[in-house]
Amino acid sequence: MGSQVASSPVQESHRPADGVIIRTEDLWKTYDMGEVAVHALCGVSFEIARGEYVAIMGPSGSGKSTLMNLIGCLDTPTSGRYWLNGRLVSELTDDELAHIRNKEIGFVFQTFNLLARATALHNVELPLIYNGTPAEERLERAKEALRVVELGDRMYHKPNELSGGQRQRVAVARALVNNPSIILADEPTGNLDSATGAEIMNLLDRLHQSGNTIVLVTHEFDIAAHAFRVIGIRDGKVDRDERMK
């Protein structure tokens, strides 16, 4: 179901069409460093359709991380608009953004970002805790998510009792558990050896096949090669946007 909508001409100031999960419109992010203003993003516009598998690529300093923070609703743009799943999220407050992150976005971070003192199961439960899912349902869904990443037998282990690959799979389960609109993976293999990295990429591929929308942020070509479409970022601008498969 991957790649039917992508490069339709951007219509200014209009709500995105159905099936479009992400739409950005002239995003700018400027950091005020005293005397000089640093433009991390200079007018980024693109659309991502539901079910796509997109890699955002760029060297360090390209504005790729800033873009990821905006897409992940961790930050708001200086100007421009961003729709996520039909909702204009570029002008929301902190708490509204938190709610969107909870509901719409599943993060997979390079450094896993698991709570060290909590079990795998509890880590996976966290997003459900913050939307108030009752304990029984929460437990059931967290266990289900852990089984999906094949960690059904490691639920009660803490992160320091798991290998790097297993930790990242816990993170993937956590990203999945709330059934988000997009899974946003930021250098998901950056802290893993190549074999384990491949394993994680296989997992993401499978999740894509089962209908999830995946946005992969990376600077490695062989990782980006898993995606069906690559958006290249350079100097705060989109410098290429092409479909690979």
Next chain:
Amino acid sequence: MAVYTPAGVAARRAHGRHIQLSGPWVTAREAFWIAVETLRTHKLRSFLTLLGVVIATTTLIVVMAVVNGMNTYIAEHIANLGANTFVLHQFQWAQSFDEFIKAQRRNKPIRLEDYDFLRDYLRGYQAISALAQIQPGPEARYKGTTIDEVDLMGLTPSHMDIGREKVAEGRYLSDQDNNHNAPVCFIGRDIVDKFFPGTDPLGKEIIVGGRGFRVIGVAERVGTTFGISQDNFVFIPMGTFRAYFMPRPELLVFIKAPDSKHLPELEDEVRALMRARRHVPYHEADTFGINASDTLMSVWKELTGPIFAVTIGVVAVFMVVGGIVIMNIMLASVTERTHEIGIRKSLGARRRDILWQFVIESAVMAAAGGLVGVFLAYAVTWAVAAVFTAKVPLSAVFIGLFLSAAVGLFFGIYPASKAARLDPIEALRTEN
């Protein structure tokens, strides 16, 4: 491999309303368990942090326990002159020092003539007795053994119906003893224990205040009041007391009403008779005191006010100090856990979720301190009760726990709001 499809969960979103309703409760519970976990992993640090709260709670509960114990004690031992009984004495017992000085100038002692007068003219009493005492108590001897000080009292035999001393062996003082100034005595259990261990005291002669008395009866054990034994007494007939020690003693006159309903009436009667007898003009105060159990209670009640005032001050100081220490450790904890806060925020924790997490953590921590304080207070109270009197009232436990939790809540607000305001990106970037 199981496939995790969006469609599967879409159905579950149908119960969205239910989920929203239980939201705050779920996050509060998460916060509670985080707090318990923190306490468990940092036992020593937590204990040191909570010392102030522990001491404050302990102080509060122990003071309340002692006051409570005293209340019971006074009600049971001191104020209990015997049911429906009051005492006519030269002075009102419960009064300020100034009033006492005034009364000392104005009031006259109660004499035997007063006792005889009341015995003959008062109506409606069940029993009336007179008591005279030598102070300090004289020395008592039996063969080679000496007791430095005994409570030597001259009594009318009618005191048997009023006093709390019950006959265990032999008999009480009789009217014949009294009329003939017989050298006989009725003694307390302490005297028996000292002079007659393992032997029968009845019929033996003991020397008290230089005079010999034959033991005619022994009382049941009365017990102790404020750690002072109440069984160290030698009762002799009033007539004998006058003949041997003091011809014109100053008296306490005990009057017992048939029931509590008639007690106030009887007090009024005694007051009227005494005022008439002493020709006290109607606009002047009594020249004697009428003392009932509630007079004694009121003395004690006046004392408890200042005790509580001091306690509140001490507890407040400890609580504030304890609260500031908690705030300090919570600020450190926020810094230490910045990365964790970032993770939680990235997963959808709102400001209020983080705020709650740290406020509840702080409150649970302080309440745990309160709990330790409660246990410590029970231990201290137990030790105090061994030598004095104390009993922990349940209300003290609740007040202690509530207060410590409230302190934790209050002093947790600032660190928690600091945590809640953290920027998620900055927080995630922080390594710990």
